Amino acid sequence: MERTVYVNGDYVPEREAKISVFDRGFLFADGVYEVTSVLNGKLVDFAGHMRRLRRSLDELQMRMPCSEEELLQIHRKLVEVNAVAEGLVYMQITRGAADRDFTYPESATPTLVLFTQARPVIASPVAERGARVVTVEDLRWGRRDIKTVQLLYPSMAKMIAKGQGVDDAWLVQDGKITEGTSNNTYIVTADGTIVTRDLSHDILPGITRAAVLNCVRELQMKVEERAFSVEEALSAREAFSTSATGFVCPVVEIDGTVLGDGKPGPVARRLRQIYIEESLKSAI
Missing domain, CATH: 3.20.10.10 (D-amino Acid Aminotransferase, subunit A, domain 2)
Incomplete structure (x- = not known):
């Protein structure tokens, strides 16, 4: 079954997921990520991951693309629609798309991407x-x-x-x-x-x-x-x-x-x- 992934507000089949070639995550590795484990269809240590996410974004002077509550709902929906009982949710935030320049762009909109991976984590x-x-x-x-x-x-x-x-x-x-x-x-x-x-x-x-x-x-x-x-x-x-x-x-x-x-x-x-x-x- 093809996974559903999240890209900038949309839930789409993975083969249809796209971001700009000018995204700074692609050009400069100008982005951060978090990986949250899933056990019995639920998220492990989610609050801790959100605290670290905010710190990473602050250190890079990068904006949070949405609220923590919205991120929680996105995580939960992806787990549900992809029927992940055990595995992980990967989330990546970049500074967004802008013409290539080493200085931070002032008006770029952050890129938010999430996807799931279903796999055993307890039985290793x-x-x-x-x-x-x-x-x-x-x-x-x-x-x-x-x-x-x-x-x-x-x-x-x-x-x-x-x-x-x-x-x-x-x-x-x-x-x-x-x-x-x-x-x-x-x-x-x-x-x-x-x-x-x-x-x-x-x-x-x-x-x-x-x-x-x-x-x-x-x-x-x-x-x-x-x-x-x-x-x-x-x-x-x-x-x-x-x-x-x-x-x-x-x-x-x-x-x-x-x-x-x-x-x-x-x-x-x-x-x-x-x-x-x-x-x-x-x-x-």
Whole structure:
């Protein structure tokens, strides 16, 4: 069945969806996006995604194309008409179409596009067996805290991982791991402390990251928000990542070094289970 997508106020078949060749998202990657998971036909962490969206738009001096309530209704309608029980909704906002110029146009109307992807997110073969990752130099721009559509280097890093026969790449700057290509990263030390990079311009403030850290604190587990080195990761008891589509995903191998017994660790497995349970309860 052909999907229905949303383009600037219209719900249209995907093959009929069009935007201008002068759209600044196409010419300059001048746009932001959010991906919201769908469980049982409902949206997970929607309010958090809206908060981050507003921040990204503010950082780029870009206008919100409509109200949050309207965005919620668009998300819900797309989920309904495409019969998505489990999957995701992708939303992209660009500055709009204008004659090509590096300065921001003053009168452009923002472009708003949304589409769904139906796919299993709870039953994940990678999460079940644990992901294998390699480290790659982090060559992205310096404002990774803004969720822009500038994703070419993460794509390149994922292709490096694919070429080495593993699942993903973790990015490294000055010997410290920043984050994964599309996720936040964590290690568990020998004493059970969960360590994850602290928020700054160096990483994206993950919505799933915030939710999982809330779970960690409610469980009174020890957590440190700080940079950690590749060497620390290689000697960790276990590791995992978080993202809107991967939830909590255990990592069992880094650069060919097997962590623990080579199976998903108890901390990652517990947090994944709790996050999914809580998401099912709170999804709207």
